[in-house]
Amino acid sequence: MQSDFYKIRRLPPYVFGEVNKVKARLRAKGVDIIDFGMGNPDLPVPEHIVEKLCETARKPRTNRYSASKGIPGIRRAIAGYYDRRFGVKLNPDTQVVATLGSKEGFANLAQAITAPGDVIITPNPSYPIHAFGFIMAGGVIRHIEAHSPEQYLSGIGRAVRHSVPPPIAMVLCYPANPTAQVVDLDFYKDAIAFAKKHEMFVLSDMAYSEIYFDDVPPPSALQVPGATDVCVEVNTLSKTYSMAGFRVGFALGNERLISALERVKSYLDYGAYTPIQVAAAAALNGPQDCVEEIRQTYKARRDVLVESFAKAGWNIPSPRASMFAWAPLPERFAHLGSVEFAKRLMEGAEIAVAPGAGFGEYGDGYIRIGLVENEQRIRQAARNLKRFLNSNAAAAEAAE
Secondary structure: OOOOOHHHHOOOOOHHHHHHHHHHHHHHOOOOOEEOOOOOOOOOOOHHHHHHHHHHHOOHHHHOOOOOOOOHHHHHHHHHHHHHHHOOOOOOOOOEEEEOHHHHHHHHHHHHHOOOOOEEEEEEOOOOHHHHHHHHOOOEEEEEEOOOHHHHHHHHHHHHHOOOOOOOEEEEEOOOOOOOOOOOHHHHHHHHHHHHHOOOEEEEEOOOOOOEOOOOOOOOHHHOOOHHHOEEEEEEOOOOOOOHHHOOEEEEEOHHHHHHHHHHHHHHOOOOOHHHHHHHHHHHHOOOHHHHHHHHHHHHHHHHHHHHHHHHOOOOOOOOEOOEEEEEOOHHHHHHOHHHHHHHHHHHHOEEOEEHHHHOHHHOOEEEEEOOOOHHHHHHHHHHHHHHHHHHHHHHHHHO
16 A cells, blocks of 8 residues: 555655754744744734624624635625726626635636646746646646746747647746746736637736735736636735735636636535625725735835845845745855755744745745845844854855
């Protein structure tokens, strides 16, 4: 009897596990780790959302089973948000499904549309569920190097020419996790046109749609005329309203894909707790000044991170969006790879980061830094970093 089940055997070792073991060992010793590793929002949920949650939870009927596709109120709120924000009109009954976070939505979408051996095109580096959701569903992944949107789109063209069987879908993720890349509407126009030409679906992950720092907000793939013929977009309230623990996301767009996702979910869950869905609708329908406050907090943290780490000796490219910075390893440590560098940084500077290798083989020369510590802690991390870099420089000189 084999020791692992089939789907478990298809999953690689958990890259972040090595770093997490070091973090747990140091914390057990009382070390104060400044943790930039996980994209876990630390800001409070806006008060009006919490109040709506509590108010609804006090009503006995709301403690019953909910609806797997989402209650009508949240689906209408999601459709209304896309109309206001992107000018995209969607039918809340046939083109919108509420999910238990965007991750669950993406994974169940993969289960819904993937047959064993189906080929899916995904960017690399990218958020792990973009590949492993399909791997667990029995699909085959064609990784395309994606250090820029242009590189990814041109790589898709080569992949399609050489894929047997032809790919059934391509994954897009902008603003990107982990690379923080952004695209304009022309990029989506090219991607949608390509998908239609080659009879592929487009699966767009837009979890960071409201965490942007440019004057022009990121567009949606669904803004392209005719995009709903081939495209579904997945989004979440986790970052926009700091509601990560609420597990509220949504998928919307192509009716065939949404229907398939709805069918799978109907067998697996009863949807999020109804008061949470009501609170989520209140978030989308209510005042949006809280979103701007959250956005400005991340922008201020980004600026402090880039400035203070540069003074310490590590130049971090300034991200235009998302709650992450994506940084090449310092030249002196490039030979170590991202996992070993992350462990040494934690041991020597008490700073936790996410190794780029956890997002795919093409991410191994990079580190992802989450903007999830306040400005004071970021400056403290920069001081620790400076001591770490100086001590390593001194050690290298002594060895020469």
